[in-house]
Amino acid sequence: MKRTVFPNRWLPYALVAPQLAVTIAFFFWPAFDSLRLSLYRASPFGDRLIFIGLGNFERLLADPAYFRSVATSFVFSALVTVLGLAVALLLAALANAKIRGLAIYRTLLLWPYGIAPAIAGVIWLFVFHPSFGVLPYVLSFVTAYQFNWFLKGWVALVLIVVAAIWKQFGYNLAFYLAGLQAIPGSVLEAASVDGAGPIRRFFAITFPLLSPVTFFLFTLNMTFSFFETFGLVHAVTQGGPGDATSILVFRAWKDGFEGLQLGYSAAQSVLLMLLVVALTAAQFRFAEKKVTY
Amino acid sequence: MAVSTRAATAGGTVVAAEIIGRVPATRRRDWSGAIAHAILIASVVMLAFPLYYAFVISTQTLDEVTSLPPKLVPSTHMLQNYADAWTRAKMGRLLLNSAIVALAVAIGKIAISLLSAFAIVYFNFRGKQLVFWMIFITLMLPVPVRIVSTYQVISVLGWVDTYWGLTVPLMASATGTFLFRQYYQTIPDSLAEAAQLDGAGPLRFLWSFLLPLSKANIAALFVILFVYGWNDYLWPLIVTNSPEMRTAVIGIDSLIPRTSQLPEWNVAMAAAMMVLLPPVVVIVVMQRWFVKGLIETEK
Numbered sequence: 017m018k019r020t021v022f023p024n025r026w027l028p029y030a031l032v033a034p035q036l037a038v039t040i041a042f043f044f045w046p047a048f049d050s051l052r053l054s055l056y057r058a059s060p061f062g063d064r065l066i067f068i069g070l071g072n073f074e075r076l077l078a079d080p081a082y083f084r085s086v087a088t089s090f091v092f093s094a095l096v097t098v099l100g101l102a103v104a105l106l107l108a109a110l111a112n113a114k115i116r117g118l119a120i121y122r123t124l125l126l127w128p129y130g131i132a133p134a135i136a137g138v139i140w141l142f143v144f145h146p147s148f149g150v151l152p153y154v155l156s157f158v159t160a161y162q163f164n165w166f167l168k169g170w171v172a173l174v175l176i177v178v179a180a181i182w183k184q185f186g187y188n189l190a191f192y193l194a195g196l197q198a199i200p201g202s203v204l205e206a207a208s209v210d211g212a213g214p215i216r217r218f219f220a221i222t223f224p225l226l227s228p229v230t231f232f233l234f235t236l237n238m239t240f241s242f243f244e245t246f247g248l249v250h251a252v253t254q255g256g257p258g259d260a261t262s263i264l265v266f267r268a269w270k271d272g273f274e275g276l277q278l279g280y281s282a283a284q285s286v287l288l289m290l291l292v293v294a295l296t297a298a299q300f301r302f303a304e305k306k307v308t309y
Numbered sequence: 310m311a312v313s314t315r316a317a318t319a320g321g322t323v324v325a326a327e328i329i330g331r332v333p334a335t336r337r338r339d340w341s342g343a344i345a346h347a348i349l350i351a352s353v354v355m356l357a358f359p360l361y362y363a364f365v366i367s368t369q370t371l372d373e374v375t376s377l378p379p380k381l382v383p384s385t386h387m388l389q390n391y392a393d394a395w396t397r398a399k400m401g402r403l404l405l406n407s408a409i410v411a412l413a414v415a416i417g418k419i420a421i422s423l424l425s426a427f428a429i430v431y432f433n434f435r436g437k438q439l440v441f442w443m444i445f446i447t448l449m450l451p452v453p454v455r456i457v458s459t460y461q462v463i464s465v466l467g468w469v470d471t472y473w474g475l476t477v478p479l480m481a482s483a484t485g486t487f488l489f490r491q492y493y494q495t496i497p498d499s500l501a502e503a504a505q506l507d508g509a510g511p512l513r514f515l516w517s518f519l520l521p522l523s524k525a526n527i528a529a530l531f532v533i534l535f536v537y538g539w540n541d542y543l544w545p546l547i548v549t550n551s552p553e554m555r556t557a558v559i560g561i562d563s564l565i566p567r568t569s570q571l572p573e574w575n576v577a578m579a580a581a582m583m584v585l586l587p588p589v590v591v592i593v594v595m596q597r598w599f600v601k602g603l604i605e606t607e608k
Contacts, residue, residue: 021431021432021433022431022505022510022511022514025434026432027428027512028432028437029428029430029434031425031427031428031432032424032425032428032429032444034421034425035423035424035444036440036444037422038477038478038480038481039443039444039481039483041466041481042459042462042478042480042481043447043450043481043482046455046458046461046462047450049458049461050457050458053458055455057526061331080588107348110345110348111344111345111346111348111349112341112345113341113344113345115340115342115345115346116342121349122596123596124353124356124357124595125352125353126592126596126600127589128360128537129599129603130540130585130590130591130593131540131589132534132539132542132584132585132588133540133542133587134540134558134559135540135558135584135585138561138577138581139363139578139581140359140361142362142363142366142574142577143359143362143411145390147572148375148572148574150362150378150381153377153378153379166568176565182356185352185356186352189352189365221506232604236312236603243451243454244453246453246542246543247540247541247542247543247559250542251542251562265453265454265543265578268453268457269456269543269547272457273457273460273547278457281456282457282458285454285455285456285457285458288454289454289455292449292450292454293449296449
């Protein structure tokens with residue numbers, strides 16, 4: 017805390033007022049309103065709300081489609097995060113040398129972060145396009161299997177995973193490269209002299225020393241894949257085929273704004289809030305236990 | 310966005326020093342450098358390929374787009390496709406809206422967080438703890454988890470389909486406040502003391518001392534928020550309903566050929582190129598601040 021302060025009775029209130037106003041109007045009010053709305057459903061004509069207690073939650077937890085969305089969200093986020101980070105780490109470890117022109121590589125790696133998930137999705141949609149895309153064309157020489165994401169749910173999921181990883185991959189790699197450059201070469205050389213092979217050196221030394229970077233990237237990628245990929249799903253697959261790519265945020269939007277089931281959507285929002293709180297708590301615990309500084 | 314901890318910060322800060330450009334000259338092996346370059350070049354090419362492909366498509370005629378094998382070299386139709394995309398999607402208006410939203414979110418949020426962080430660090434006032442927690446708890450929950458209710462607030466305010474509705478709700482998060490608070494706390498007390506001795510009031514101190522010192526932090530936050538505002542999809546989709554108020558990322562949806570339509574992917578890709586260019590340029594040009602911002606807003 018600062019010891020030097022300005023003596024003024026009303027000015028600090030004026031200074032925090034804009035932020036407080038925005039926070040109350042667009043954070044507290046909606047958050048509490050979600051809690052309230054989740055206990056109601058709209059009347060058949062949509063003109064008033066009927067209190068149904070925990071009815072929305074009972075309905076959600078009995079709905080297999082909702083659990084499919086939970087599963088889809090976790091599979092999607094896990095694939096984007098784990099696959100994206102693992103490949104980036106592998107390449108960074110293989111490329112760990114004194115590199116000339118690192119600044120140029122960095123620029124060439126960071127730019128995809130600026131592309132909106134929806135636009136990334138549209139580009140990959142065409143790459144995967146069953147009739148004209150380059151990828152199905154190339155694969156047609158290898159196998160007769162039709163990689164048509166309009167029809168096959170798993171191909172659609174692969175499509176959005178690839179688009180999401182593409183956007184994130186460059187900076188994952190850039191951060192791992194930078195993290196590796198920060199590990200003193202002498203440590204690895206000492207291990208090498210002691211007879212540790214490259215794989216042993218990686219798991220015994222490099223990986224633990226990189227854990228803060230991994231943790232940082234893991235958090236960024238999880239948050240991204242859970243909450244910022246709505247546009248990707250909406251612009252590319254519309255949650256389909258069937259509901260193969262209906263991630264949780266997409267389902268909450270669809271039930272609320274297309275199905276006009278406000279209470280049902282609000283109940284999903286409340287469960288999402290609980291999920292975020294739980295993930296944050298888990299993250300704190302993990303951070304205290306496992307991360308090496 | 311929001312959820313993270315000290316550990317992430319520590320990891321990030323180490324990396325920040327590195328990535329911003331001090332590379333220790335330690336390891337040296339003859340072949341490892343060549344392998345490293347090969348891997349990095351391959352990665353860079355793989356990353357660039359989809360963008361190159363999209364660009365190539367945006368220069369082709371409809372016949373070339375739909376022919377097999379796919380043609381991977383630029384063609385002659387570039388100007389025509391971009392002009393088509395521009396008029397059909399009313400691109401001028403869409404890009405203007407995106408620019409307004411991205412700039413308003415960035416500048417608005419920077420302004421309100423500079424002020425509130427200043428109040429929290431440089432004043433003692435009743436209810437300060439409460440204010441502090443009210444602001445910082447917003448780090449917990451990103452916008453997508455409370456969409457229906459936020460929309461209802463906007464409709465009560467009569468802000469549906471307005472620039473107010475598009476921008477102000479996106480400012481309700483404490484990332485900026487947190488960043489500036491952290492930074493102000495590192496500034497020595499002697500600076501404020503000296504300013505007070507010189508008879509400078511608090512606003513004078515903010516304007517003439519803190520603001521110039523905060524330039525790097527402002528730039529870092531600006532890049533992150535500009536890209537976020539430009540690329541956000543869920544909120545503009547919900548809060549706008551007239552084509553004139555759409556932002557570019559959602560406005561070009563009508564150009565994307567669906568199954569039953571003429572496969573004019575060349576026009577769709579031309580539109581995509583125009584929409585993705587501004588944030589990518591901002592990141593490349595302001596790269597140093599982008600990396601700083603990425604790390605520091607994740608606290």
